[in-house]
Amino acid sequence: GAVVSQHPSWVICKSGTSVKIECRSLDFQATTMFWYRQFPKQSLMLMATSNEGSKATYEQGVEKDKFLINHASLTLSTLTVTSAHPEDSSFYICSARDMAVYEQYFGPGTRLTVT
Amino acid sequence: RKEVEQDPGPFNVPEGATVAFNCTYSNSASQSFFWYRQDCRKEPKLLMSVYSSGNEDGRFTAQLNRASQYISLLIRDSKLSDSATYLCAVKGDSWGKFQFGAGTQVVVTP
Numbered sequence: 001g002a003v004v005s006q007h008p009s010w011v012i013c014k015s016g017t018s019v020k021i022e023c024r025s026l027d028f029q030a031t032t033m034f035w036y037r038q039f040p041k042q043s044l045m046l047m048a049t050s051n052e053g054s055k056a057t058y059e060q061g062v063e064k065d066k067f068l069i070n071h072a073s074l075t076l077s078t079l080t081v082t083s084a085h086p087e088d089s090s091f092y093i094c095s096a097r098d099m100a101v102y103e104q105y106f107g108p109g110t111r112l113t114v115t
Numbered sequence: 116r117k118e119v120e121q122d123p124g125p126f127n128v129p130e131g132a133t134v135a136f137n138c139t140y141s142n143s144a145s146q147s148f149f150w151y152r153q154d155c156r157k158e159p160k161l162l163m164s165v166y167s168s169g170n171e172d173g174r175f176t177a178q179l180n181r182a183s184q185y186i187s188l189l190i191r192d193s194k195l196s197d198s199a200t201y202l203c204a205v206k207g208d209s210w211g212k213f214q215f216g217a218g219t220q221v222v223v224t225p
Binding site for chain 1: 158
């Protein structure tokens with residue numbers, strides 16, 4: 001099946017710093033990518049929808065100035081957590097939609113720990 | 116009320132037994148339904164889509180009840196490797212936005 005990669009797979013950063021997470025579709029083009037966050041024993045919560053060449057659409061309650069999303073190409077979307085706080089520690093997962101087959105594939109996730 | 120709700124479990128199932136659990140959704144306009152499997156600290160992996168007529172894939176059977184707004188997953192002849200958290204996902208619009216349940220944990224014991 002189609003492959004979506006994320007980098008890094010885990011990261012530890014200090015409070016107040018910024019962290020960038022990359023999501024790449026490796027063998028298909030994705031005009032739309034989705035960013036989710038999952039806290040322990042909770043569901044995946046959609047944070048934002050990332051559209052290639054346009055601004056991301058954020059879900060209610062998600063601060064767009066804190067979670068910067070850039071979808072500069074058909075194979076890459078990035079999520080930057082700015083001024084990270086310990087409460088931002090979570091599992092961040094992206095998914096990418098393959099328009100050719102109308103399927104959606106998840107990346108392996110990035111575990112962020114803010115100390 | 117959450118849009119998608121699941122019994123968190125855990126469901127402790129002897130190897131070889133059958134286990135079934137449901138997922139309820141609140142949006143009656145929801146279009147598509149899926150079951151995902153998530154292993155600890157990993158990303159969800161699609162297990163199966165859920166069709167209106169119900170569908171079966173090997174030991175797994177999924178059903179959709181639109182009138183009562185729930186989907187179900189049944190696992191027959193449980194294997195140790197079936198131990199995981201099973202997430203239901205509901206897609207409400209054509210943009211592909213999923214709403215996920217918090218997952219049902221299944222533990223298959225020898």
